[in-house]
Amino acid sequence: ASRSVDAPSPWSGRFWGRTRCSTDAAGKFTCETADCGSGQVACNGAGAVPPATLVEITIAANGGQDYYDVSLVDGFNLPMYVAPQGGTGECKPSSCPANVNMACPAQLQVKAADGSVISCKSACLAFGDSKYCCTPPNDTPETCPPTEYSEIFEKQCP
Numbered sequence: 001a002s003r004s005v006d007a008p009s010p011w012s013g014r015f016w017g018r019t020r021c022s023t024d025a026a027g028k029f030t031c032e033t034a035d036c037g038s039g040q041v042a043c044n045g046a047g048a049v050p051p052a053t054l055v056e057i058t059i060a061a062n063g064g065q066d067y068y069d070v071s072l073v074d075g076f077n078l079p080m081y082v083a084p085q086g087g088t089g090e091c092k093p094s095s096c097p098a099n100v101n102m103a104c105p106a107q108l109q110v111k112a113a114d115g116s117v118i119s120c121k122s123a124c125l126a127f128g129d130s131k132y133c134c135t136p137p138n139d140t141p142e143t144c145p146p147t148e149y150s151e152i153f154e155k156q157c158p
Contacts, residue, residue: 010060051120
């Protein structure tokens with residue numbers, strides 16, 4: 001699916017795709033991946049429950065410079081692509097076109113009731129260890145190098 005969005009300036013936020021969504025008999029809307037917990041289609045300001053592939057956007061920060069990327073910091077649930085339209089400078093698309101779920105190690109997998117892998121946790125989410133979360137005392141590039149888990153995500157979506 002594709003969706004165009006007009007945003008104010010300045011603005012900063014995240015977008016994500018949810019999968020395997022349904023509405024129950026009481027009218028509560030939920031998704032098996034990246035649900036925001038609102039019980040409605042609209043998230044009403046709530047964020048995605050990881051794992052979720054994110055598009056992160058910051059408009060008009062740092063003297064008018066815009067920033068955007070596809071991020072797997074909160075894990076992966078589906079491939080995503082973001083491309084600016086108009087603008088000046090080095091406005092290139094950012095994407096994660098690979099299905100990381102296919103390469104996800106067993107200890108990071110989130111499975112549906114049918115046993116299929118529907119999302120892939122970050123090692124930080126799965127293990128909560130500072131060496132994977134880059135939190136103190138491992139909060140510098142020197143003390144938080146890439147791990148075998150982060151390299152899986154990087155290899156799939158450099």
